[in-house]
Amino acid sequence: MENSRNKLKKTLTIYMAITVIIFLSLLSKLFFLQVVSAHAYKTLSDDNRIRMVAKDARRGDILDRNGNRLATSKPVFAISITNLGSKNQDEVINRLVKIMDMPEVTPEVIKEKMKRHFRLYEPVEIVKLPWSAEALQVITKIEERRRDLPGVIIQEVPRRYYPYGSLAGHILGYVGKISKDELEKYKQYGYGMNDIIGKRGIERSAELREISNQVVGLRGKKGVTQMEVNAYNHPVRKLVEIPPTPGYNVELTLDINMQRAMENAMNEIIAEIKEKNPKAGAGGAVVLDVNTGAILAMASKPDIDPNDFVNGKYEEKIDYYHKMKPGPWWNRALQEEYPPGSTFKMITGIAALEFAGIDPETKITCTGQYWKPPYIKCWDVHGKVDYYKAVAVSCNTYFQYVGEKVGIENIVKVARQFGLGQKTGARDIDSESKGLLPTPEWKSEVRSNSVNQKYEKKRQNLEKKYNELKAQAQTAEELERLEKQEENELRALEARYKIDYKFATEWHPFNTYNTSIGQGSNQYTVLQLANYIATFANGGKRWKPYLIKRIVSPDGQIVKEYQPELVQTVEISQDTLDITKRGMEAVTSPGGTAYYLFKNFPENIKVAAKTGTAQTGRAGDDPESDFHGIFVAFAPADNPEIAFAGVIEYGEHGGSSAGKVAKAIFEEYFNLQEQKFSQKDANATQ
Amino acid sequence: MFKINTRLLKNIDFVFVINVIAILAVGIMILPSASASVTSNPLYFVKKQLIAILIGCIVMVFTASINYRYIRRFVRHLYILNILMLITVLVIGTEINGAKSWIKLGPLALQPSELSKIIMIVCFADFLDKRQGKLKRLRDFIPCFLFFAIPLMLIMLQPDMGSGLVFVAIMLGMMLVGGANLKLLSGLVGGGFIAGVASIWAHFKFGMPLPLKYHQIMRLIAFINPYADGEGGRGAGYHIIQSKVAIGSGGLTGKGLFKGSQVQLNFLPEHHTDFIFSVIGEELGFIGGALLLLLFLSLIYRAVQIALNAKDMFGVLIVIGFSSMIVFHVLVNVGMTIGLMPVVGIPLPFVSYGGSAMLANMTALGLILNINMRRKKIPF
Numbered sequence A: 001m002e003n004s005r006n007k008l009k010k011t012l013t014i015y016m017a018i019t020v021i022i023f024l025s026l027l028s029k030l031f032f033l034q035v036v037s038a039h040a041y042k043t044l045s046d047d048n049r050i051r052m053v054a055k056d057a058r059r060g061d062i063l064d065r066n067g068n069r070l071a072t073s074k075p076v077f078a079i080s081i082t083n084l085g086s087k088n089q090d091e092v093i094n095r096l097v098k099i100m101d102m103p104e105v106t107p108e109v110i111k112e113k114m115k116r117h118f119r120l121y122e123p124v125e126i127v128k129l130p131w132s133a134e135a136l137q138v139i140t141k142i143e144e145r146r147r148d149l150p151g152v153i154i155q156e157v158p159r160r161y162y163p164y165g166s167l168a169g170h171i172l173g174y175v176g177k178i179s180k181d182e183l184e185k186y187k188q189y190g191y192g193m194n195d196i197i198g199k200r201g202i203e204r205s206a207e208l209r210e211i212s213n214q215v216v217g218l219r220g221k222k223g224v225t226q227m228e229v230n231a232y233n234h235p236v237r238k239l240v241e242i243p244p245t246p247g248y249n250v251e252l253t254l255d256i257n258m259q260r261a262m263e264n265a266m267n268e269i270i271a272e273i274k275e276k277n278p279k280a281g282a283g284g285a286v287v288l289d290v291n292t293g294a295i296l297a298m299a300s301k302p303d304i305d306p307n308d309f310v311n312g313k314y315e316e317k318i319d320y321y322h323k324m325k326p327g328p329w330w331n332r333a334l335q336e337e338y339p340p341g342s343t344f345k346m347i348t349g350i351a352a353l354e355f356a357g358i359d360p361e362t363k364i365t366c367t368g369q370y371w372k373p374p375y376i377k378c379w380d381v382h383g384k385v386d387y388y389k390a391v392a393v394s395c396n397t398y399f400q401y402v403g404e405k406v407g408i409e410n411i412v413k414v415a416r417q418f419g420l421g422q423k424t425g426a427r428d429i430d431s432e433s434k435g436l437l438p439t440p441e442w443k444s445e446v447r448s449n450s451v452n453q454k455y456e457k458k459r460q461n462l463e464k465k466y467n468e469l470k471a472q473a474q475t476a477e478e479l480e481r482l483e484k485q486e487e488n489e490l491r492a493l494e495a496r497y498k499i500d501y502k503f504a505t506e507w508h509p510f511n512t513y514n515t516s517i518g519q520g521s522n523q524y525t526v527l528q529l530a531n532y533i534a535t536f537a538n539g540g541k542r543w544k545p546y547l548i549k550r551i552v553s554p555d556g557q558i559v560k561e562y563q564p565e566l567v568q569t570v571e572i573s574q575d576t577l578d579i580t581k582r583g584m585e586a587v588t589s590p591g592g593t594a595y596y597l598f599k600n601f602p603e604n605i606k607v608a609a610k611t612g613t614a615q616t617g618r619a620g621d622d623p624e625s626d627f628h629g630i631f632v633a634f635a636p637a638d639n640p641e642i643a644f645a646g647v648i649e650y651g652e653h654g655g656s657s658a659g660k661v662a663k664a665i666f667e668e669y670f671n672l673q674e675q676k677f678s679q680k681d682a683n684a685t686q
Numbered sequence B: 001m002f003k004i005n006t007r008l009l010k011n012i013d014f015v016f017v018i019n020v021i022a023i024l025a026v027g028i029m030i031l032p033s034a035s036a037s038v039t040s041n042p043l044y045f046v047k048k049q050l051i052a053i054l055i056g057c058i059v060m061v062f063t064a065s066i067n068y069r070y071i072r073r074f075v076r077h078l079y080i081l082n083i084l085m086l087i088t089v090l091v092i093g094t095e096i097n098g099a100k101s102w103i104k105l106g107p108l109a110l111q112p113s114e115l116s117k118i119i120m121i122v123c124f125a126d127f128l129d130k131r132q133g134k135l136k137r138l139r140d141f142i143p144c145f146l147f148f149a150i151p152l153m154l155i156m157l158q159p160d161m162g163s164g165l166v167f168v169a170i171m172l173g174m175m176l177v178g179g180a181n182l183k184l185l186s187g188l189v190g191g192g193f194i195a196g197v198a199s200i201w202a203h204f205k206f207g208m209p210l211p212l213k214y215h216q217i218m219r220l221i222a223f224i225n226p227y228a229d230g231e232g233g234r235g236a237g238y239h240i241i242q243s244k245v246a247i248g249s250g251g252l253t254g255k256g257l258f259k260g261s262q263v264q265l266n267f268l269p270e271h272h273t274d275f276i277f278s279v280i281g282e283e284l285g286f287i288g289g290a291l292l293l294l295l296f297l298s299l300i301y302r303a304v305q306i307a308l309n310a311k312d313m314f315g316v317l318i319v320i321g322f323s324s325m326i327v328f329h330v331l332v333n334v335g336m337t338i339g340l341m342p343v344v345g346i347p348l349p350f351v352s353y354g355g356s357a358m359l360a361n362m363t364a365l366g367l368i369l370n371i372n373m374r375r376k377k378i379p380f
Helices: A002-036 A039-049 A089-100 A107-116 A135-142 A180-185 A201-205 A256-276 A318-322 A341-355 A387-393 A397-406 A408-417 A440-472 A476-505 A509-516 A526-537 A576-585 A656-667 A673-684 B014-035 B045-065 B068-092 B111-130 B138-157 B161-177 B181-204 B213-221 B240-250 B277-308 B313-337 B353-371
Strands: A050-055 A069-079 A126-128 A152-161 A175-177 A197-199 A208-209 A213-215 A223-229 A235-242 A249-252 A282-287 A295-301 A362-364 A383-385 A541-543 A550-554 A558-560 A568-569 A608-615 A627-635 A642-648 B094-096 B099-103 B108-110
Touching: A002 A039, A002 A197, A002 A282, A002 B161, A002 B240, A002 B277, A002 B313, A039 A362, A039 B240, A089 A107, A089 A135, A107 A126, A126 A135, A126 A152, A135 A152, A135 A476, A152 A249, A175 A213, A197 A201, A208 A558, A213 A558, A256 A282, A256 A295, A256 A656, A282 A526, A282 A656, A341 A387, A341 A397, A341 A408, A341 A509, A341 A526, A341 A576, A341 A608, A341 A627, A362 A397, A362 A568, A383 A387, A383 B111, A387 A576, A387 B045, A440 A476, A526 A541, A526 A576, A526 A627, A526 A642, A541 B014, A568 B068, A608 A656, A608 B277, A627 A656, A642 A656, A656 B014, A673 B313, B014 B277, B045 B353, B068 B099, B068 B111, B068 B138, B068 B313, B099 B111, B108 B353, B111 B138, B111 B313, B111 B353, B138 B161, B138 B181, B161 B313, B181 B213, B240 B277, B240 B313, B277 B313, B277 B353, B313 B353
Parallel strands: none
Antiparallel strands: A050 A223, A069 A126, A069 A152, A175 A197, A208 A213, A223 A235, A249 A550, A282 A295, A282 A642, A362 A383, A541 A568, A550 A558, A608 A627, A627 A642, B094 B099, B099 B108
């Protein structure tokens, strides 16, 4: 017995040893998990239970110079449902559908949305209701039956709204869902996949700006709610809640009343012109404060309505935006280049007075065309014209003559000082075009390439032809003959090339004539023309146009006030400017091309202007009948405040098209339309 | 014969008893927290568990009071009763979670396989005792295997792989102590293990057919890499991942009762039954988990001491059968929650919620105390 006891003791020791090994392995693994890797598992555990739910901030408003709200955010009711995972979810959905009673909200639609929703802890948006009586009714009904609708949430979410519709649409721009590229570009500012971002215009340029190490702009800061969720991704409780910070308001230099006057006039005139010429329909216009460069109004037709891009109408109007011709997409005040026509003549005139010593009193005789080839025509037979009359009646003959006298170099020098053919550098706008100021250097560079290419091709064809012929040659004599023939032809080609090259690349007198009267290759944006006139009007200070006056924080503090920025002061004598101004005043005086427009204006508000009619230079247009109407002006002439430039495509005459827009603008700015209105009212009462 | 001799009571190993009470206390303490997210009444499961413990105590007193050696007269009956019981569950049993392991009696659901383990321990103790010194060769082992074969087969028909493995563990533990050839026994265990691993490998490599369904195989091997369960950690590996996260995030001191997010927010399923150790790990930390394991180790140590001092080999084998069962349960249950063992659904003794297991364990406890009281006289 004692023997077997000992044996038992031995086996039990082995048994116990195995047990201890088993427990030690469990303990060491437990130690590894809970002591060594505890931190990693803690993170995993938090990943399991914590979710972030972002709350959008209210975007800042865009205001005009008088505080009118041009872009704002309107509350929209978002009705959402949280997936509580309860068994009577279907019942809740059915009840909600019945209460809402909207054809587009069906149980199937809701269930489909819930199925596609991955973040179960976030409510699923069923529908967005804009603020209206009907919407309020639906909301009230849902609130009344709150207890029967667990998980249904009504949230007020901000949605962009542009109260003035298409007015200033190109300037304001619009917002939209962030793109992949934008997401990459603005990575450091913490944008998310589904964020809204300014796409165009002020919405884009004022989206965010870094001002003294502080990021300000229309975009606010998103709020965040940290939620604890359970294994089914259903929210359990809120852990942390950081409310969103609203965006900054942006005040523009724009005056919405002037903008309205301008756009209404443009609409009216363009509609009229379109009846005569179906190619019409487009135009651009700009009004600048001559003393600062501030943009007071800027329009492009056809227009865009920013609301279309936030409320879904864009899809319906896709033909309007992308198929119609001319289309609304580009901002014609910035991005289209137009020949300036006669509005360029002041440049030629200033150059002639300043550098050629032309006496404004000296008269030349206009016989209806210039006396040198190619005998470019004038509008009329003006007879004896001096400088003032030449401006007033826009005499082509006179300006060709003085242009030739002063030479292209001086004309270019003056044009450059007034900013033509260069970007204005305007702040806060979408990209602008550069335009084109033709110079001898430009001509030589551009043309030499095309001529060279043309002749290189001809030479290659010739060689190819002879190579083929030579390959077929039977005798040595024939080969010799062919070689000689080829050499002759090449020499002839070379000679022709030299003549062509010289003609094409050299600046010819007629190039100067054309440039002098604003034809030829002159191409400028409306903004450039406006800035040129503003510079002229204020006595030679070229300002950088701008649109944003200041940025104001949500609590009303001005965080940035933008100051006018001087680009250049022109080096032209005051005499020359004054003389030319008198010429522009003569335009609106009896006998001038724009007299009829402003004849009813009071004495103290004298308008200085210049009309322009320019061959469109577009392929397929008739150079004899298709003209753009161009108009530039400033007022009051003796103490200028605002400058205008406008182009109405296919407007035929500057005065009768863009001139009318200028008239509407001045009437609005100087409060001259009251009389008209009161008269109308009187008629109505009778 | 039913009267407990007070002199015998003095023999009881009170450390062993306190050990059991301590483990029960841990179970009762964690259960309200573990069941909080399962039921709205935090005391619902605790109440039921306490009732099971109470009934278990009555049964324990009963099994402790009769001299265990009288039971030897009924082993044949017990063995047949066991088989009939296991057949009954296959016929009239209720299927829960894919296994026909429960018999419903009104509000009660009994799990015969739990009681079956205790019956098999007693019967096999008798069987081995009679064959003492005759377990030297492989062919001596065969009767032992056959003895277990029928009930094991019936258990696997439910199918209840966990209980089946417990049977094997009990058999091996008892054979070891029963004097089986150690080399042969360990060779068999090692060989069986290698054969098992090889057949699973061959199944995946060459498509060798196995008598297991795909999800059963995945459950067996998912613990090696729970993220490679064929569903990116959402299939068979899910339990393991969530359990490891729960335990790991508990850290040294735990998140506190009712504060384990993995448990309370239901990331970890079945946490009041098979995965209750994960709750202990998450809410009581390494300190709580290690303490519980040490309590179990201490329990086994005391049981081995009781076995050593038992009056006869029958008693020794009963105690070893029971302790083998406990060790295997702890190894597999805790092992699966920490990713050391395959996910096999067996409960943590005295801790997991479940009346049948509690009753069976308390019955066995009674037997051990019985053996403990009637131990050999220590010569002074």
